[in-house]
Amino acid sequence: MKKPRKDPSENTGLTTRRAVIMGGAQLAVMGVLGLRMRELQVKQADQYRLLAEENRINIRLLPPARGQIFDRTGFPIAVNEPNYRITIVREDAGDIDEVLYRLSRIVSLSPEKIDETKAELKRRSPFVPVTILDRLSWDDVAEVSANAPALPGVTADLGLSRAYPMGADFAHVIGYVGPVSDFDLNRIEDPDPLLQIPRFQIGKTGVELKEERELRGKAGTKRIEVNAVGRVIRELDREEALAGQDIQLTIDTELQNWVQARLAGEAASAVIMDVQTGDLLAIGSAPTFDPNLFVRGISTTDYNALLNDPYRPFRSKAVQDIYPPGSTFKMITALAAFEAGLVDANETVRCVGHKEVADTRFHCWKRAGHGNVDLFKSITESCDVYYYDLALRVGIDNIAEMARKLGVGVRHDIPMSAVASGLAPDKAWKREVRDQDWRIGDTVNASIGQGYVLSSPLQLAVMTARLATGKSVEPRLIKSRDGVETDISGGQDLGITGSTLDTIRRSMYAVSNERRGTGYRSRTVNAAFKMAGKTGTSQVRRITAAERARGVTRNQDLPWERRDHALWVNYAPFDNPRIAVSVIVEHGGGGSTAAAPIGRDITLRALYGDTPPLSAYPNAARADVRNTFRQMEALLRSLDSDRNQGTKA
Known part of the structure; x- marks a missing residue:
């Protein structure tokens, strides 16, 4: 039986639908390709043309x-x-x-x-x-x-x-x-x-x-x-x-400028610290150098001149260098003994100019001795024998612990290069580092800031600030970053007996303000700015028995590099402490003659906010002060002129 023939109109309809679908799909593909080509050829043409030319972007x-x-x-x-x-x-x-x-x-x-x-x-x-x-x-x-x-x-x-x-x-x-x-x-x-x-x-x-x-x-x-x-x-x-x-x-430019001028001509350093906040107001080190030379390219001649200078201008003496603190350390030994309950303020020690310890004679700076000495007199007149006696009772470990509590032998965290840790030695340190037992003579030497004890001017300023406040105030150099203030810490209570601290403070006041005080010649007569201070002299050479017998050679008669270092610390005003100051003059001789006058001038400059008036000084000192200030003014004018010329260049 024959199948019925399909209607031709049906085949035409199917063909038309397929053509429409295929045509639409083709148009869609062409449209997407067209858009992408437009993107590449129009919008991103520059970029791809450059990439095609290789290394053109x-x-x-x-x-x-x-x-x-x-x-x-x-x-x-x-x-x-x-x-x-x-x-x-x-x-x-x-x-x-x-x-x-x-x-x-x-x-x-x-x-x-x-x-x-x-x-x-x-x-x-x-x-x-x-x-x-x-x-x-x-x-x-x-x-x-x-x-x-x-x-x-x-x-x-x-x-x-x-x-x-x-x-x-x-x-x-x-x-x-x-x-x-x-x-x-x-x-x-x-x-x-x-x-x-x-x-x-x-x-x-x-x-x-x-x-x-x-x-x-x-x-x-x-x-x-x-x-x-x-x-x-x-x-x-x-x-x-x-x-x-x-x-x-935290540094004050004008004060820093003045301090540098006051130190000029010496191998010396000074630190000024706010005792309440720890702000470092000035950190002076002399001699110094122009850092612009290194930015622009320093010549070999200039570099070698700085490198070979015996006064070592590259060193930041205030924080990098460490020295025996000498008699400025005596307050630490005294506090260690008193806090250990081994002595009281009224107890006296007889000073005859020396003390025999283990068949060795340890001398006082005053050859004839100081007679009967109590704590007050020992600091005022800086008797060494008194501290030899204390040290034998208190021991080195207690002294070292007190030193660290007051900031000596501690690396303070400020953003400067090679900040020194100093050294507050004890028995464990000598065994570990020297592989030797601690000796009683080591303790005697340490009691007056000699021997192994080493400190920086920064540490001595911190020590003085802590003595002034009784708190663990820390030094601060960064005041703010992008306008955001850094933390200020006035420190925690040190836990030192108040009456003992008061005795130490009164003794330091006497150093500067009583006739027998070792710093009396560097006092200020302005009652509002009275200082409490302490002189120090640290030996850099050994004095033989033969030299003592014939008379110790005076510092001024020795070559510069063999003279003693001169030290001074103070805080002021005494009745309302605001600043602490430390000064070290390398090979300056005696602390009372070389370092104390600088410390006094710097203290007054910081408190007055300008060059101190001559009326702040004793009559006997005014001629020397006037001459010093004239020399400083000439130096400052010369430096200002050089800076202005450098700016124009």
């Missing part, structure tokens, strides 16, 4: 502005100044020798500088800009820019460089910056790509080094279009760098 780092440093009043002491420079990128330059030759015909470029640049280019990645010259004039930059077509890969731009407006005054506190070296890269575990930029400046010493991460900031980036010869055509996009934090110190 460069990504470059944008160095951030380094955070600035200010003093406690907001005065800038480390700033950024414009710096015109010329850089070269190896991958864009092509023939390096030819480009550098052309550049040398436009600006002064020595053969040594050319060789240095070529060596740096070989060491760096091909896309990293290498600085050829910096600190150029605007005329040089303009001429290089005008000749840009003939100098592929070479760019003249404006950067920032560090400058220190106060010159040498803050060299030991702030430190300085310098270009990143291979030594720095090996020493610093820091992946920051900024460190790979040649001549990028980082902190080398002082606050600049210790606060490097906060001051450095974070890099930005920019994408630039360059043509076939490496010339920049346009900037495609940019992400700005994040500037480093601004840091405010």
Whole structure:
């Protein structure tokens, strides 16, 4: 039986539906392809055209502005100044020798500088800009820019460089910056790509080094279009760098400036500390140096002159160097004995000029002796024999514990280079470090701040502040970061008996204000600014029995390097302590003659807020003070003139 024939109209309908579906699908695909082609050819045409031409888009780092440093009043002491420079990128330059030759015909470029640049280019990645010259004039930059077509890969731009407006005054506190070296890269575990930029400046010493991460900031980036010869055509996009934090110190610039002038001519240091907050108001170290020399590139002659100076200008004597504290340590020995309950304030010791201990004679500074001595007299007149006797009873371990409680033999955490720990020795220390037993003679020497005992001027200032307040006040150098105040801690109670501390304080007052006091000649007559102080003299040589028999050679008759160190500590005003001061004059002789006058002047300058009036001094001292101030004024005027000329340059 035959099947019925299909209606032709049905086949036509099916064909039409298939055609519509297939046509729609094809149109959809074509539409998507068209949109994508439009995206690639219109919207992203520039980018892909540049990529197709190979190495025509460069990504470059944008160095951030380094955070600035200010003093406690907001005065800038480390700033950024414009710096015109010329850089070269190896991958864009092509023939390096030819480009550098052309550049040398436009600006002064020595053969040594050319060789240095070529060596740096070989060491760096091909896309990293290498600085050829910096600190150029605007005329040089303009001429290089005008000749840009003939100098592929070479760019003249404006950067920032560090400058220190106060010159040498803050060299030991702030430190300085310098270009990143291979030594720095090996020493610093820091992946920051900024460190790979040649001549990028980082902190080398002082606050600049210790606060490097906060001051450095974070890099930005920019994408630039360059043509076939490496010339920049346009900037495609940019992400700005994040500037480093601004840091405010506790130091007062005017006081620091005055302290440095007062120390001039000596190998000396001084620290001024607020006894309530711990703020370090001035940290002086002499001689000093201009940190701008290191930023700009110090000459070999200048560097060797600083390096070979016997007064050691590179050292921050106030925090890095440690000395036997001499008689300034006697308050520690006394407190150790009294707190141990081994002696009372009225008990006396007979001083005949020496004390025999284990077949060894330990001498007092006063050959004829002081007679009967109690605690008050022992500090006022600085009798050594009294402390020999105390030490034999209290022992070295108790003395060392009290020293650390008062801040000696402790590393204080401030952001300066190589802050010293000092040494408050005990029996365990000598066994561990020297592999020797502690001897009774060691205790006798330590009782008057000699022997193994070592302290820095910073530690002595902390000790004095703690004696003045009875609290564990800590030194503070950073006042704020980006306007946010750092913590202020007035310290906890030291737990020292109040009556004992009062006796120590009254004795220190007598040092400065009673005729028999070792610091009486350096007193102030302003009743509102009376000081409580203590002199100290630390030996740097051994005095033989033969020399004692014929008479000890006076310091002024010895070569400078064999003279005793001179020390002084004080706090003021006595009845309402505000500041603590420590001074050390290397090889200055006696603390009463060399260090105490400096300490008195610095104290009065800090309290008055300006050069002290002559009326604050005893009549007998005014002629010498007037002469000292005149010399300082001449020095300060000269320094101001030099700074102004440096700023103009």
